[in-house]
Amino acid sequence: MPRRDLTNQQRRTRKDLLLAGARLLRRGERPTMADIAAEAEVSRATVYRYFDNIDALLCEAPVDEVVPAPADLLAGAPPEDAEARLLQAERALNEVAWRNAAQLRAMLAHSLKQSLDPRQRRVPVRQNRRLPLIEEALVPVRAQLDAGVYERLCAALALVMGTESMVVFQDVLQMPEADAQAVTAWAAQALLRAALADATTAESPSATAGRRGRR
Numbered sequence: 283m284p285r286r287d288l289t290n291q292q293r294r295t296r297k298d299l300l301l302a303g304a305r306l307l308r309r310g311e312r313p314t315m316a317d318i319a320a321e322a323e324v325s326r327a328t329v330y331r332y333f334d335n336i337d338a339l340l341c342e343a344p345v346d347e348v349v350p351a352p353a354d355l356l357a358g359a360p361p362e363d364a365e366a367r368l369l370q371a372e373r374a375l376n377e378v379a380w381r382n383a384a385q386l387r388a389m390l391a392h393s394l395k396q397s398l399d400p401r402q403r404r405v406p407v408r409q410n411r412r413l414p415l416i417e418e419a420l421v422p423v424r425a426q427l428d429a430g431v432y433e434r435l436c437a438a439l440a441l442v443m444g445t446e447s448m449v450v451f452q453d454v455l456q457m458p459e460a461d462a463q464a465v466t467a468w469a470a471q472a473l474l475r476a477a478l479a480d481a482t483t484a485e486s487p488s489a490t491a492g493r494r495g496r497r
Contacts, residue, residue, distance in 0.1 A: 296332050296406055298322050303343035313340070332405050338392035341369050342409070345389060349379050349411045352418035359419075365474055366418040372470045373463065375412055379448035380459050386445045412444045423474075426481050435477040442469040 300387055302322035306313040315336050319326045355374055359367045393407045416439050417424075424432065427476040441447070443466065451462035 292405055293410065295324070295328065296409060297346075299324070299329060299332055299339065300343045300409060301348050303339050304347055305308055306334060307340065307343060315339075334396055334399065338389075338396065341385060341388040341392060344488065345382065345411070346409070348382055350378075351416075351495070352373055352414045356418050362422050364422040365422055365471060367422065368416070368439070368470055368474055371415040371419040372439075372466055373413055375434075375443045376447065376463060376466055379445050380462075383448060383452070387449070390445055390449070412440050416440065420474075423478060427477055428481070431480055433476050437474060438473050439470055442466045 297324050302318050303313060306317060306321055311317070313321070313336070315329050315333075316326055318336070318339060319329045328338070335386045343375070347357075352371075356367055359370050365428060389408075398405045404487060413436060416436050419433070420435070427435065447466060448462075451465075455462075457465070
């Protein structure tokens with residue numbers, strides 16, 4: 283789950299900077315940090331607080347253009363079928379990762395470098411795009427899961443969706459995309475079913491009776 287010491291305002295500010303960069307790129311410009319600051323209506327110091335150089339910002343800015351908005355992606359998905367919704371989100375995010383591998387690898391390299399700087403630990407070094415998709419997919423079962431199980435499920439799903447998953451399949455396992463897609467879909471499905479099984483077990487009459495007997 284997102285780090286607790288990072289505020290929503292920090293995440294919004296970082297998002298605004300990426301959006302500003304994307305707008306300038308769409309205009310055919312090669313913006314500077316000063317241009318980004320002016321477009322986002324913030325100080326240059328604010329831009330440098332989140333990105334250590336213009337290349338780090340500009341290699342990530344286009345990513346927001348290709349990652350679907352959760353509500354848009356799942357607008358036609360079955361409203362009560364969490365598994366179908368999750369598989370749709372997983373497929374979309376992993377397809378983005380594989381189709382934009384070079385761009386995302388550059389973004390990952392910049393964020394890893396930035397994370398080594400102690401000064402950058404006060405701000406997010408990556409935009410959290412996968413969690414909103416996961417949470418939107420899980421809406422039908424959110425009420426069935428207690429907070430701890432829900433957070434663990436979201437965190438586990440984040441491991442099999444997106445850039446890092448793509449890098450493992452390509453570099454470590456040297457697995458073709460179709461095979462990798464089958465694995466990630468299977469993993470997402472298994473994680474959801476395990477979380478729901480935990481919830482069912484916790485609420486079963488035998489489990490309740492067992493808790494009473496131990497009192």
